[in-house]
Amino acid sequence: MTAVQETGSAPAEERPIGYGRLKRKEDPRFVRGKGHYVDDVQLPGMLHGAVLRSPLAHARIVSIDTSAAESHPKVRAVITGAALEGLGLAWMPTLSMDTQAVLATDKVRFQGQEVAFVVADDHYAARDAVELIDVEYEPLPPVIDARHALDADAPVIRDDQEGRTDNRIFDWEAGDRTATDEVFARAEVVVVQDMLYPRVHPAPLETCGCVADMDPVDGKLTLWSTTQAPHAHRTLYAMVAGLPEHKIRVISPDIGGGFGNKVPIYPGYVCAVVGSILTKKPVKWMEDRSENLMSTGFARDYHMHGEIAATREGRILAVRVKVLADHGAFNGTAQPSKYPAGFFHVFTGSYDIEAAHCAVTGVYTDKAPGGVAYACSFRVTEAVYLIERLVDCLADELHADPAELRMKNLIRPDQFPYPSKTGWEYDSGDYPATLRKALDLAGYEALRREQAERRARGELMGIGLSFFTETVGAGPRRHMDILGLGMADGCELRVHPTGKAVVRLSVQSQGQGHETTFAQIVAEELGIPPEDIEVVHGDTDQTPFGLGTYGSRSTPVSGAAAAVVARKVRDKARIVAGAMMEVSPDDLEWEKGRWFVRGDPTAARTIQEIALAAHGALELPEGVEGHLEATTVYNPPNLTFPYGAYLCVVDVDPGTGVVKVRRFVAVDDCGTRINPMIIEGQVHGGLADGVGMALSEIISFDEDGNCLSGSFMDYLVPTALEVPAWELGHTVTPSPHHPIGAKGVGESATVGSPPAIVNAVMDAIGVRHADMPLTPGRVWLAMHGGVEAPQ
């Protein structure tokens, strides 16, 4: 193989059988344009659906006239909320045990809400017919600013809920309020800062959609769907629509990016299913970009009031925070039931402190539903932003160096497993070593000297740090479920007679490379080359039950399942090998790929030989069945806690406020590294996410609730020109409770990078705080007297 430049890593083992820089098994199809995404599905007789959406944020529906649409020659069905009501499907449960309108019946509650669904012969005709539907609305005053959602005179958005008199969804708290207040009362230094984590959107390049095919004869529904959680979706369709679960097959084929956007069930999916039932034909529905940005799962929208207490010497004592959480018109966030604010209560971050408390209030507004998406690890993103900004505010107050202040307060290696003040048990870490590594990689002292020189010349250079602790791998069944479904994951492994294997996963890839990584996990355990292991995922008819891929849970949960199931196969192989060599299995020792007789390494059977024998005529010990396969369900004993130290260098144009990210150094510790190439790719992508959120991305609204970010002309995703050449490093601290010590990494960089960038910009312009996105105009305002939170 030809050598490559610039990989930044040590020479790799050639074709590793197990962990290592293995090139991806899925790439040959993708580089040929042979990926198979939902919109590539073509079925005979397939019809096309389109959604009519509300132009208003809050309005009563007076009437809907579908007659013109119905008389369009290419239209096969027009579905309204009233029609769905007859089927009991006008409303559906959300992943937060709220309800969401599939098609509006009484009111519309956000701009872009689904009002009607047209099924037609082709895509263009469906769109044409949508325009022919005449809806009369009676406009109502909308609630757009979450800070006014609980005003006494605020219109009640969810008057569909009996007895409701306000827009409050929940009040939730964590930590010890009294103890925290006591620490604050005696603290020498208290810094208070309001900050908004604005509403942003995952915006995967493939929008959401599906092809629903209800077989009118055997009653089986096949649904190709852009879902990150095919099994959970199947169960929910069974519960919602009353379809028998064994007659539902959800297929999640190649997915063009997810980032949390493809976790919920969207009204369009339900409408396509109904459309297929009504027309007895397959129905495809693919939303367009505006529909994706305006109606599907957004992320963040957390108004945070943070306080940090410390000694004058910079010892952090306590953190206190109040959050107003904007959940939109329906509480559609996806998170474990017990945690309405997700894992936000990991906001004490990476620091050893005495007390902490948070209180979160969730409210309805006339905006799109959602709240947990964009690679956020169930609100760890908001938590990390809060604490890492607060630490920088404290450094500013104390005139302390932000790196030294962090180093002084980090949890020490000897404190693990570390019980946090809000109830977590961090599994493992050597935080100071990771921070030191990032500072060394960046050349921190030299950067500070350069900054001083540039400042003397009037140039605005900033250096920003963040140290994050992630909370991933949800989760232990005793604590975590989604709509009653425990967050454990199944795995099945079968070794064929010739020693090739198939491993079936409950999780599903949206680009993370599961077909490669999971083959490597099994290869590491069994010594079967990864190219000999087929990874099957994303099809409920072919895979065991599990909750899917989000919250960086694939490797921590399903990856553990793959290792456990492979070890079961290895144990079985030991018995077979013993029978083959007529020795006791107890006398055998394992080395990758074979069992050998202790003390006689030449007396051995390879896993391939054992597989053939297991399927052959070999006499097996009493009670031992033939073949070589196993199943498992992995219930994680705890979450995993990947972490990292990030450093960002920016230059700010003093005349225009334009921020240029000059350097970004990221040192991640995700425990055992299965495929470093894939890990680095995951980190790169998350860092670009961070640049987007920190500098340009926001879903904003005017006061009438018009979404101002409904296309990529206005929702500004970074291009190759806005991001630097990332500089990565890593440390390895395996998780002690995970079968292979892996912690997950998919969201680390998205979680960890925004505060580093914002800290760098604040450092450059000498301002304590300005809210994201730090667009040139907002930076300029911050430099010249202050800038308001964006809306």
Added chain:
Amino acid sequence: MQVTINVNGEDRTAEVEARHLLVRFLRDDLGLTGTHWGCDTSNCGTCVVLFDGEPVKSCTMLAAMAAGHRVRTVESLETADGLDPVQQGFIEQHGLQCGFCTPGMMLTARALLDRDPDPTDQEIREAISGQLCRCTGYLNIVRAVRWAADHPAEATVAADASAGSTP
């Protein structure tokens, strides 16, 4: 109306509405689903094809406008001699994750290298700056194009032989 477009070296004719977009013609009429569609506003670039050798966004071009022109899609990058170095570069350098932007990125890279066989990293970034990737953070795409520049066609090996091995 009837249009004839030379797609990947072959004249392809179809009856289309005047408003029919080129991306729909390629995907729906010809079944060339390697060309993707992601935004409708010429921003994301997942629909990029080569139009008389130059990258264009096929979501903002009518099929009728392409009549009589040469269009190249991702499906034409591989030849009897093997993968295009750009395709190989994307595999070697982990230049793709979900694969959705990949066909458009590769075609832009091909056009760039045809014009300039030895671009700088900054020139590569500028060339792909009209296209979005949500997965890779772009660095490995830049490296992939760089790899292709360093390994012109004759040096390329078949992807299947190297996929699943170390870079």
